[in-house]
């Protein structure tokens with residue numbers, strides 16, 4: 001039996017049920033809280049837990065493993081921190097024998113966490129990554145993941161596993177839903193500081209996934225075109241001024257940043273569009289007529305759109321159209337001269 | 338890049354061409370029953386494109402040798418015809434469309450030359466003017482290293498008077514052409530680019546000066562020449578560089594020997610972008626001001642194209658006023674803005690090129706009427 005002393009409670013750890021119902025009182029000073037090999041939780045804040053322990057006591061004791069003269073935490077990092085905060089000297093804990101292998105310990109750690117609450121994506125990632133370091137056989141790993149309530153689809157596992165290696169602010173961005181898992185993984189192709197800066201930008205402007213992609217593409221290609229880095233771009237005066245402008249709300253900042261990046265990525269196209277709009281304005285078409293250029297000024301076809309409610313408006317349009325056709329403005333637009 | 342493996346299709350293993358190529362290559366040989374085995378071999382490599390450039394597959398062309406060029410209706414096409422002698426290329430240009438055209442790309446050479454010649458005889462028998470090239474799915478001259486292709490083709494074309502062959506290349510593999518009785522029915526053509534582009538984006542190709550030297554040699558052997566500034570890439574200082582190329586060209590080559598010069602700026606399918614990013618992370622050519630063209634290919638924003646074309650036309654006309662300049666896959670606006678006319682004023686681009694071929698290559702003008 002793996003546990004020291006008698007026990008009644010059982011926990012499933014892949015190979016079978018092991019009895020773990022023996023509680024021992026362990027001095028907190030003998031517990032090594034620095035060793036986070038088996039840490040699954042992403043939470044560090046303990047005040048709520050402190051309050052609960054104060055009122056109800058420690059309902060669910062941590063699991064520890066004896067290691068030489070001290071104890072390594074298998075699960076219960078926050079509970080132990082809360083008890084330390086409360087000034088406890090000792091803590092009741094379930095103790096695993098020092099003979100128990102690390103892979104079994106990992107399964108205890110995952111099982112104990114999943115039994116208490118649903119894991120978030122980063123915790124799932126850590127769990128899968130911990131498992132992968134011990135199960136070289138893919139099928140065994142999938143089986144174990146499935147038993148522990150973790151995803152058991154290999155391609156999904158491969159994606160999720162990477163999340164726990166992302167810089168902390170990117171992981172936090174995923175947990176806060178500032179970015180999706182897919183975006184988190186996309187950001188991993190950049191230097192960590194760039195990924196972090198982008199998450200900060202997305203968080204500040206509350207940008208949705210499609211626009212995040214658009215902004216990344218623009219920044220990446222501008223940086224490549226201009227032989228600079230995304231990081232330096234984001235720190236440029238022009239961009240900083242937009243972001244730091246207190247008179248603009250988020251939506252406005254978002255729009256201005258996107259326009260700015262488009263203009264910088266496609267300067268000639270942008271200039272041509274502006275000139276076209278200026279010339280169209282001079283035609284004084286009014287609200288019911290719209291003149292549109294060929295897409296990106298590539299094809300030969302211009303579009304004229306007319307909204308009208310009745311015959312009188314349509315007749316009015318005919319007069320206007322006559323005037324437009326004779327105008328030098330339209331000539332300029334069509335001949336681009 | 339050197340060939341590291343030779344696959345031979347079982348059905349052609351006893352063809353004389355197969356023996357001949359095999360004897361010139363000292364690499365491991367594997368006979369396969371079907372192409373799938375070769376494709377699987379290529380696809381299992383870490384970089385299948387790279388592997389495809391080093392693996393030569395000798396097989397037969399079960400389809401047509403004589404094909405239409407896959408132009409689109411949205412832009413003016415030159416109505417070129419393709420002689421499908423093989424696929425892919427062992428040189429490695431960043432922008433090469435063949436990287437995404439074949440799945441997977443394999444250096445494939447068709448050895449059923451009796452079928453090829455039979456098809457050519459049918460084409461010649463039509464007595465219509467055709468411009469046929471071998472440089473659409475491959476570089477025309479890379480095969481010179483291991484085959485006698487130019488001898489076969491140049492000789493075949495020299496014996497008729499309606500069709501002209503264009504051998505388009507970035508190599509200098511012209512030695513075999515020297516002794517061939519070409520009868521001016523073969524145009525030797527080079528793609529030209531600036532030294533910077535050749536160095537950075539056209540790996541394993543010949544330098545500009547080497548290409549021009551080879552061209553001058555071919556001219557001295559009586560071959561008509563053609564040049565293709567394609568793809569022109571817009572980068573800082575490109576104008577000065579392209580002007581320099583034009584000057585270098587006419588310093589080496591007599592304009593009278595040139596049948597035509599084509600101009601085309603870089604264009605690419607979006608599917609190629611990812612390949613370029615992966616295989617050539619240091620290349621910057623795909624980050625220009627590209628928009629999606631009417632044919633779905635990415636091309637430079639039109640005013641940028643017009644601007645560069647206008648300048649190129651002026652530089653070329655300055656030194657070679659009588660050379661025919663044409664655009665590859667551009668529309669009337671580009672023609673008008675850059676050359677001052679549109680092809681339909683001269684009967685259309687195919688007619689313009691055919692007439693030029695008749696004049697420079699000694700084709701029979703009756704072939705124009707039959708078209």
Ligand code: SF4
Nearest residue numbers: 426428429430433476
């Ligand atoms: S020379 Fe032509 S065929 Fe060969 S890699 Fe370059 S573009 Fe492709």
